[in-house]
Amino acid sequence: MTDLRTWLDRVEGFGELRHVRGAHWDTELGAIAELSYQRPNPKAMLFEDIADYPTGRVLTGSTGSARRLGLTLGLGDDLDDASLVAALRGKPSTWARTASEFPTETVTDSPLLANVVDGKDVDLLSLPVPRWHAGDGGRYIGTGCLVVTQDPATKDINGGCYRMEVVDEGRSATINAVPGKHGAQHVQRWFERYGKAPVVVSFGHHPVLLVTGGTEVPTGISELEYAGAILGERVPVLLGEHTGLPIPAGSEVAIEGWLRPDLMRDEGPFGEWTGYYSGKRRPAPALEITRLYHRDDPILLGAPPGKPPHDYSYMRTAMKSAMIEDALVGAGVPGVRGAWAHEAGGGRLFIAVSIEHRYAGHARQVGHLAAQLPAAAYMNRFVVVVDDDIDVANLHEVVWAMCTRCDPKRDIDIIDGTWGSKLDPMLVEGAPPYNSRAVIDACRPFERRATFPAVSTGDPDYLESVLNKWAEVLAP
Template identity: 80%
Template sequence: MSEPLLSLRTWLDTVAGFGELRHVKGAHWDVELGAIAELSYQRPKPLALLFDDIVDYPSGHRVLTGSTGSARRLGHTLRLGDDLDDAGLKAALRGKPSQWAAAAADHRTEVVTDAPLLANVVEGPDVDLLALPVPRWHSEDGGRFVGTGCFVVTSDPDTGVINGGCYRMEVQDEGRSTTIAAVPGKHGAQHIQRWFEKEGRAPVVVSFGHDPVLLVTGGTEVPSGISELDYAGAIVGAPVPVLLGEHTGLPIPAGSEIAIEGWLRPDHLRDEGPFGEWTGYYSGGRRPAPAVEITRLYHRDNPVQLGAPPGKPPHDYSYMRTVMKSAMIEDALNSSGVAGIRGAWAHEAGGGRLFIAVSIDNRYAGHSRQVGHLAAQLPAAAYMNRFVVVVDDDIDPTDLGEVVWAMSTRCDPVRDIDVVPGTWGSKLDPMLVEGAPPYNSRAVIDACRPFERRASFPAVSTGDPAYLDAVLERWADVLK
């Protein structure tokens, strides 16, 4: 049988071909595997790591980390090219999120009846997720988390619209179940709640190994009403083949390595957490979350789990989220009709969410404030955003040093910082007091030259860019 579209194995072969995959043998599933991955993320050019011969598990039961951690791997995953650098990836992404959203309806999933995933089918009573080398990623994690690079499929009970999200999932009941910590307000959590209200239970499917394009679509804000599977189809340019779950009827990516289906119930809860989250902190103590009543487990022979453990940035998917969120925010600002948008960047140090910089051609009084407040509340940016900084178009929004310089020299804190309370936060926020509603506040920082002083504001003491380029060319041997 040929490999289905969105097979992780096809992706691995390609990435190995351009030299960005490293095989790691003999790591322990308990913290050591996660520590190796963490150290890799901190290197200047982190590779994807494929762990095998994991302690306590047979050879061939593998875990992949770092799948989207470079421009070249992310460019390949998004089908934008296999030789892109950071600047090339950013340029190639310009305008793509809105194009993919528009094309999703033309790339509906295609139902198939056979796939390598069906090689092993385990019925509910015999399910043991710990037969897989599920890591305990961080030393203070409350358990072993099988859901980090997962793709959780839910549906709207009224419209049938499918959603795919990426949520943390802790193995429960000695491997017979797993919690799903869906973020309140996200589309998947809304689906689950509607099912609870309508039927008293919610169907769910989860894939644990797949082409990382599903990690991208499941981990970023695809517009409401668009299935992440259809969006992925638009990215790759072909319908995603899916099996239909025997018990839930929900689509299972045919290229998946491991998948489960089952039911969530509002009264079937297990304590989960803490977990080292993308903010760089452990999120609270143990608290109840819905646990899946698994009716069936599917897996390929010698399956590969897609791991994407978060942590203090840089972490497994912080580069991916930064690049994707930046493109989505820039697209949304341009689509809003506001003129003069030059660029947007959701900085990796803020997990791709907490700190956003936008550069503009400041054209009229109030322009910078308008852009700042729009960026702070756009659907692509609103969740857990904390700082939006608007800068002039001579500032590179991707360069944190330039952004901070603009804040330090063009911003009067009393006049130029607006604080908006009561905005969309998260229980993952380390600033949130335990038990308090998950609001946050956000600061919109106007770091543009005052509009009324543009002509008289002190000139920047740096050389003319064209002259500096000429000097660099002449003195290249000194400055290399």
């Protein structure tokens, strides 16, 4: 299950893979992908026979449905949205706790070794790298990638998903790691100690590595070991010839090389997960590639962001919701009934938490904790706490609770100077990447629980009986 092609066979088997032939790499491929995941029940799209390229393929939409995400996470391939959420409950904390039981397995052979190209001959544009959006500054090979780094002191391995633009006519690619992320911290420590930093990047792999690379795995836990805990088997890796870093042996395309403080190339803009192009063209670290590896007819794993819903917004919403709920329960907070990191906010900007309201101050406590938990702290903007009669995944119900159970003057707290990002469209050019966030108490006031007006809707059991009796009339 650590091989992308095995995963694709499974997805095709239950009817959620669509083959697309003849699309052009220059914005057309990206536009088809965008239109697809804006449709109900979007499919995974495997682009083949890409214009100008006799070989090489691109996959998009890998984690965009409950069935595909369930398969990716080893939870089953017959789930719907509700059963996926139920199956995920408690899993992130279990995976984090057991990750050390699944160390990577070093191997010496892999289909990835079918084609090995030394640095001087590397041309990333020999692969069908898309220009995803019309306003992008170039062709981005890194959207669903896994960038592998190592802490020079502790030897901890990290795998992050950072955007990467092809530069120098295919000989290099920039790595735009967000400051504060584990990979960026590793690189900075290497710079301070040795003046350069080793890096490995996989561009095509089992989507579980997109999941682990694109969400906040706890510090000190390797994303490769976390992926092993998810799948229940050790992830096989090759060791990079020049860097010694692990390369997923099931990868379709991988590179290794070195980042240096003085090796910078202009990068961007790029259509980001906030739904806006991020910034102007500016310098970013570029990789000195010492080796390229790829399978025959390789598959690039594309995960282009954009205005939600986008390629991986469903995955991030499901995963981060489970991580936030797990973290709140793990912190010892009583009465937590659910959490949802809404897709409209890219799985980060708008979080709703439901509680069984047990004591005065309970809602504020949960809201402030949720706003700053490691799983939610990066670029969060709104946390809304609601009563347990509200479905946190239903944005209509959450907004209704805000409108009817929240006094803006009393029930909204603003936290300033929190962890923002240069990707934030509200950030003024050149300003430090702080943001602020609102914690909104949309619960019935604790002291008025007994006297607060009753909700004017039917009893759920009675409504269910009426639905059964009048099913023909109420059918869609």
